[in-house]
Amino acid sequence: MVTRLLTALAFLVALPAAAPAAGVALVDASGTSHGTASLRLSSGVVQLKIKAMTPLPAATVAPSGTFMATTYKAYISSSADPGVEIFLTDLYPNAKLRAARRIALGGDVSHLGLDRIAVTAYSSNAQQSVDVLTASFVP
Secondary structure, eight states: OHHHHHHHHHHHHHHHHHSOOOOEEEEOTTOOEEEEEEEETTTTEEEEEEOSOOOSSEEEEETTEEEEEEEEEEEEEOSSOTTOEEEEEEEOOOTTSOEEEEEEOSSOOGGGOOOEEEEEEEETTSSOEEEEEEEEOOO
16 A cells, blocks of 8 residues: 555656646747747657737848748758758737647657757748747757
């Protein structure tokens, strides 16, 4: 009886440590948080919860000038290897200026060195783009 009680207690103490992380902040160029990205790279799951997105179409400032953004796209990539990039999803804010997506990549991507998420605004012809939200994390 005591052994079962100790085993159950040990399980309950270890349970919070096994829970997934709350996520990393998605920030704009000024450092303001606009939501979170939760990652489980070993199982290939990325969850995005974004708030206060600018409604589309949106005038967007890029280093090359101002353009009209018509879509947002989310990517996960490796800062060490620019050739490693995975498209996650298209994002469109709802009436409350929020977007939430759960993306299942279909396998373990933890070995790819992924350490950055970017939400990029694109013009209608995809000739202009700029990262509007980013998050860096330790894989």
